Amino acid sequence: MKKERNIYLENTDLEVALKGYLERFEEELENKPVETISVVDSLGRVTARPYFAKYSSPNFNASAMDGIAVKSENTFGAREGKPLTLVKGRDYKVVDTGDPIDGEYNAVIMIEDLNELSEEEVQIMTPASPWQHVRPVGEDIVAGEMIVSANHKIRPVDLASLINGGIDEIQVYARTKVGIIPTGTEIVEPGTILKRGDIIESNSRMFEGLTLECGAIPSRYQVVRDDYEEIKKTVMDSVEKNDITIINAGSSAGTEDYTKSIVEELGEVCYHGLSIKPGKPAILGKVKGKPVIGIPGYPVSAYMVFRNIAREIIMEFMSLHREKPAVIQAYLSKRIVSSYKYKEFVRVKLGKLGGKIIATPLNRGAGVLMSLVRCDGILVIPKEKEGFEASELVQIELLKDYSKIENTVVSIGSHDLVMDIVNNHIHMMDSMVDLSSAHTGSMGGIMALRKGECHLAPIHLLDEKTGIYNVPVLQKYLRGTDVVLVKGFGRTQGFMVQKGNPRNIKSLRDLSRDDVSFVNRQKGSGTRVLLDYRLKQEGMDRNDITGYEREMTTHMAVAAAVSSGTADVGLGVYSAAKTMNLDFIPLAEEEYDFAMLKEEMNNPKIKTFLKVIKSRKLKEELKELGGYTFENTGKVVKI
Amino acid sequence: MKKERNIYLENTDLEVALKGYLERFEEELENKPVETISVVDSLGRVTARPYFAKYSSPNFNASAMDGIAVKSENTFGAREGKPLTLVKGRDYKVVDTGDPIDGEYNAVIMIEDLNELSEEEVQIMTPASPWQHVRPVGEDIVAGEMIVSANHKIRPVDLASLINGGIDEIQVYARTKVGIIPTGTEIVEPGTILKRGDIIESNSRMFEGLTLECGAIPSRYQVVRDDYEEIKKTVMDSVEKNDITIINAGSSAGTEDYTKSIVEELGEVCYHGLSIKPGKPAILGKVKGKPVIGIPGYPVSAYMVFRNIAREIIMEFMSLHREKPAVIQAYLSKRIVSSYKYKEFVRVKLGKLGGKIIATPLNRGAGVLMSLVRCDGILVIPKEKEGFEASELVQIELLKDYSKIENTVVSIGSHDLVMDIVNNHIHMMDSMVDLSSAHTGSMGGIMALRKGECHLAPIHLLDEKTGIYNVPVLQKYLRGTDVVLVKGFGRTQGFMVQKGNPRNIKSLRDLSRDDVSFVNRQKGSGTRVLLDYRLKQEGMDRNDITGYEREMTTHMAVAAAVSSGTADVGLGVYSAAKTMNLDFIPLAEEEYDFAMLKEEMNNPKIKTFLKVIKSRKLKEELKELGGYTFENTGKVVKI
Structure with missing residues (x-):
């Protein structure tokens, strides 16, 4: 059992590693297992050989219309003004679409062109030319013609055409079996009551989903604790039973990262370490001729390695055509710096503003899976490129x-829980419309609005001179633009402290006590402005406050810091304190409003937003949450 | 039991009918059935309510790196050139990524920044700032924040995030159950030995596939014969057990089209007849508050009605966001005329030539399902528009x-079975490359090449004066362009007759016999040129040949006409006769070659084509088929 740390990873380029890795399986890929299945079960499967029609379709000459079958030679006398009478049995028979046209007959006259004299006689005004309205044998496909080639993924129309062509069974590539092994002593199954340090296992479920989306068969193991021999045994079992094995995590260089040693013992490590971010500590191995892939534990890293390596291997094993993701061009809302040593995958939100697509980078942390949930696309920053400038036109892979x-x-500005709730109500009202909220603080919102990067900016900014919210600051920064303020919600700011208020916080003064640690909001946020305003009023020195420099970007993050005990107190809204089950000491009432361009108010999606904030349903939900007032909600104030 | 024909269908616009039809189900759509399922099984399902995190993720402060946990205050003395020694247990503990950072510690130093003195001591060169390399509680998501809204389709990343947020079960909309009833006395199940007039049932299998692609549950009935009471009984059973019922076919106005009467008897017909082509005779009905949709029998009509009506209804019932198909702009290769009374869906092949996308319409017959198999996209011709001109820029919905x-x-020109086989070999060599063949005859190919609408044109055109194949005609029509002729295959043309040659055809002369009916190829095809050349040589009059004016566009279509007995003889290649099990009387040896622009020869996909036609594997397959020679295959002739 090895316990030393493998600090030194290589930094192989993704494309190089993938190509080299696939080359290790050339023989296996030449001899992919095939199976014979019924055509009716073949949806989504890939043909292992071409299929040619056994029967023609149609297999006989058939009427193409509802009407009568005739011998065209017997109709040549008919013309306008000189109708010809045909007798049933002698001159015609009634046919429906699809009925066979036998040797005796060689044309069809449509029901619309008949003048029915009786049950037994019809009149026609124009002659029928030979083979008119007759579907010839093989109109669709002639026996011997190819229906689908090899390496073709069966769609519903292919399936029906194969059946039409008389094919009952087809040879397809077997569905690739993917063994998924979650590891980690600290990892627990969903539903477990969490102890401190426990992490709920979720990556393997994401891999299951991604495997199913490829049409492959996932086979997930129960979580294996960090024990070299146990993991080894499970890997051997998975390699025995599956075509591909995924080990998560333990692919890095920690004291309990065993994947590399195990793969080395059982087979060979082809690559360890990719020059991608997130996803660097991946391991690409080969055991008994099969791929064994070590995927790092951070969820975004896990996703990126699965998507860029495991998925590609699965697709190759199933002969699936790898579709290129759709790419659009977008303007980057802010500068983004990246290491030239890595190809980086940055999750971005997209929005269309004034005809331009704007891309706003989300949290780049490898641990922030929500960045993948929230994002609309991925900005790939190539290796050797140190980032992009604000307003630069970039390529985004659409998700x-x-x-x-x-x-x-697109909403950029101050954070409040209410934005999540509004988004949900919008989505309930019209599932086509979405609200995307970026939390940059109120000033960030005003700047974004000025640059045309958002439709609206939620703000709560107190003017120190007048004590008035929002209007003065908009007059200062957005004068000359055609901006309006849509009144939002009144809300209460205050101190969030642990349940029972163990430090006995009563007022602002308590923040400078030696035994009290504070957690702050970022510069430019309305909450920070409020704090600084009050400190000034009270004549307090910010340097006396322990933790003043520790900044969080949302109310919820502040609440989480207090809840977890890394700070004793933070400033935030009542709803955040309530949600996190914290005690709350009110400090001030404030106005959380929406700045937007006047012209945007006629935009249908903005109308949906305005409808929602004024809706009775939303008010009811916010009343239940508590801490909000609605006096002027939806009122428009000119600036 | 009703037997009269319902000739008069309305002609309701698709959008009007769909909107009006959905309005009939407003109540049902407001109260869609929901079910509670385990999150791990929720891939692809749609949330019926929003989900907020129950736990924060991470749920504790955790090390973001492999390294050591320290108290930042104890590290402030370290600096470059003046290392600080830390003692295990007293000053630090070893942590791996993800390990909890407890109250005592408040920072992590990465392993890469440590100088290990012994098992028990390390040196550091820089101080650790508070909370560095510590993932704060809720970095990913804070308890109370929204993970997904209502009406959200669960992806693998959502599934993992819901698990991370402590959600075990979720409420989703139930999967819509779709009853599919194939009807028709002439319709038989796949695998049945066909009698004359039998049609293999395949539409219902296509509907099953399309239903599965929506994530809904198809439930297919055995074929029901054309019996009013039996169909009615089956419809009642399906309405009982399913959310949506599809009846195929019997939606038109034939003597045995019962759908309308049955739906009228059991409920109401909301619409009968849509102004779309193919797909006009659709029936949109409502029985016991549930949609019952009558879909016409022609496979392309069936597809179009399912796609444009049934699929939309299913998506609406499952709260699925209906994605707009990707649309590209393409230049139309030929004029297309359409009725102003109908919105028409034309299947097109697409190809990229010299930076332009060219769209070539395929067979527009409602019975030609292969047009859907072969097409790349759909050109929608709006109602009130009578078509498009050649070279007009049009919008194509990509499939x-x-x-x-x-x-x-893109290959446009003469037809030969060899093109199917070459396509398959190309696809085997590189599944990314496809060969698209349009059969317009040799002259059509030359014209398409001249207009830049194809990469290559397969041709076999005899010059009457010199008796030389292909070169003279290219010199005549493509002089001045940088065209080359790549030699293809020698092949034998001759008369295809029924097995045993019942009409005793021996030579060209027999075509003008009174008891012999002929089937011809279209003008501009090499085979037609050959025939006319020989007729001239023999001094024969084409008016003496019965069926001279009956034109087919492929060798296989001619073979099918002979095989089905609608003609006694046709002219075509040996391979077509052999495939259709016909007798063959050789008439001439000819050269089937490929004209292409010289510059295209360096195009990688063309290189793949050239590699395939010269390959040993292809020759072996063609030898087995018979009737081909390969003397100069791949040789390039300058024009």
């Missing part, structure tokens, strides 16, 4: 349908 | 990935 992006209301 | 279209070799 959502483009029409969704066109229907997204 | 394939765009990268596939970029990798398609």
Whole structure:
């Protein structure tokens, strides 16, 4: 059992590693297992050989219309003004679409062109030319013609055409079996009551989903604790039973990262360490001729390695055509710096503003899975490139349908829980419309609005001179633009402290006590402005406050810091304190409003937003949450 | 039991009918059935309510790196050149990524920044700032924040985030159950030995596939014969057990089209007849508050009605966001005329030529399902528009990935079975490359090449004066362009007759016999040129040949006409006769070659084509088929 740390990872380029790795399986890929299945079960499967029609379709000459079958030679006398009478049995028979046209007959006259004299006689005005309205044998496909080639993924129309062509069974590539092994002593199954240090296992479920999306068969193991021999035994079992094995995590260089040693013992490590971010500590191995892939534990790293390596291998094993993701061009809302040593995958939100697509980078942390949930696309920063400038035109790989992006209301500015709830109500009202909220603080919102990067900016900014919220600051920064303020919600700011208020915080003064640690909000946020304003009023020195420099970007993050005990107190809204089950000492009432361009108010998706904030349903939900007032909600104030 | 024909269908616009039809189900859509399922099984399902995190993720402060946990205050003395020694247990503990950072510690130093003196001591060169390399509680998501809204389709990343947030079960909309009833006395199940007039049932299998692609549950009935009471009984059973019922076919106005009467008897017919083509005779009904949709029998009509009506209804019932199909702009290769009374869906092949996308319409017959198999996209011709001109820029709804279209070799010209086989070999060599063949005859190919609408044109055109194949005609029509002729295959043309040659055809002369009916190829095809040349040589009059004016566009279509007995003889290649099990009387040896622009020969996909036609594997397959020679295959002739 090895216990030393493997500090030194290589830094192989993704493309080089993938190509080299696939080359290790050339023989296996030449001899992919095939199976014979019924055509009716073949949806989504890939043909292992071409299929040619056994029967023609149609297999006989058939009427193409509802009407009568005739011998065209017997109709040549008919003309306008000189109708010809045909007798049933002698001159014609009634046919429906699809009925066979036998040797005796060689044309069809449509029911619309008949003048029915009786049950037994019809009149026609025009002659029928030979083979008119007759579907010839093989109109669709002639026996011997190819229906689908080899390496073709069966769609519903292919399936029906194969059946039409008389094919009952087909040879397809077997579905690739993917063994997924979650490891880690600290990892627990969902539903477990969490002890301190426990992490709920979720990566393997994401891998299951991604495997199913490829049409492959996932086979997940129960979590294996960090024990070299146990993991080794499980890997051997998975390699025995599956085509591909995924080990998560233990692919890095920690004291309990065993994947590398195990793969080395059982087979060979082809690559360890990729020059991608997130996802660097991946391991690409080969055991008994099969791929064994070590995927790092951080969820975004896990996703990126699965998507860029495991998925590609699965697709190759199943002969699936790898579709290129749709790419759109977007303007970057802010500068982004990246290491030239790595190819980086940055998750971005997209929004369409004034005809331009704007991309706003989300949290780049490898541990922030929500950045993948929230993002609309991925900005790939190539290796050797140190980032992009603000307003630069960049390529974004779309993860959502483009029409969704066109229907997204982009909000940049102050954070409040209410934005999540509004988003949900919007989505309930019209599932095509989405609200995307970026939390940059109120000033960040005003700047974004000025640069045309958002449809609306939620703000709560107190003017120190007048004590008035929002209007003065908009007059200062956005004068000359056609901006309006839509009144939002009144809300209460105050101190969030642990349940029972163990430090006995009563007022602002307590923040400078030696035994009290504070957690702050970022500069430019309305909450920070409020704090600084009050400190000034009280004549307090910020340097006396322990933790003043520790900044969080949302109310919820402050609440989480207090809840977890890394700070004793933070400033935030009542709803955040309530949600996190904290005690709350009110400090001030404030106005949380929405700044937007006047012209945007006629934009249908903005109308949906305005409808929602004024809706009775929303008010009811916010009343239940508590801490909000609605006196002027929806009122428009000119600036 | 009703037997009269319902000739008069309305002609309701698709959008009007769909909107009106959905309005009939407003109540049902407000109260869609939901079910509670385990999150791990929720891939692809749609949330019926929003989900907020129950736990923060991470749920404790955790090390973000492999390294040591320290108290930052104890590290402030360290600096470059003046290392600080830390003692295990007293000053630090070893941590791996993800380990909890407890109250005592408040920072992590990465392993890369440590100088290990012994098992018990390390040196550091820089101080650790508070909370460095510590993932704060809720970095990913804070308890109370929204993970997904209502009406959200669960992806693998959502599934993992819900698990991270402590959600074990979720409420989703129930999967819509779709009853599919194939009807028709002439319709038989796949695998049945066909009698004359039998049609293999395949539409219902296509509907099953399309239903599964929506994530709904298909439930298919055995074929029901054309019996009013039996169909009615089956419809009642399906309405009982399913959310949506599809009846196929019997939606038109034939003597045995019962759908309308049955739906009227059991409920109401909301619409009968749509102004779309194919797909006009659709029936949109409501029985016991549930949609019952009558879909016409022609497979392309069936597809279009399912796609444009049934699929939309299913998506609406499952709260699925309907993605707009990707649309590209393409130049139409030929004029297309359409009725102003109908919105028409024309299947097109696409190819990229010289930076332009060219769209070539396929067979527009409602019975030609292969047009859907072969097409790359759909050109929608709006109602009130009578078509498009050649070279007009049109919008195409893509049915394939765009990268596939970029990798398609476009061949326009003469038809030979060999093109199917070459396509398959290309696809085996590189599944990304496709060969698209349009059969317009040799002259059509030359014209398409001249207009830049194809990469290559397969031709076999005899010059009457010199008796030389292909070169003179290229010199005549493509002089001045940089065209080359790549030699293809020698092949034998001759008369195809029924097995045993019942009409005793021996030579060209027999075509003008009174008891012999002929089937011809279209003008501009090499085979037609050959026939006319020989007729002239023999001094024969084409008016003496019965069936001279009956034109087919492929060798296989001619073979099918002979095989089915609608003609006694046709002219075509040996391989077609052999495939259709016909007798063959040789008439001439000819040269089937490929004209292409010289510059295209360096195009990678064309290189793949050239590699395939010269390959040993292809020759072996063609030898087995018979009737081909390969003397000069791949040789390049300058024009």
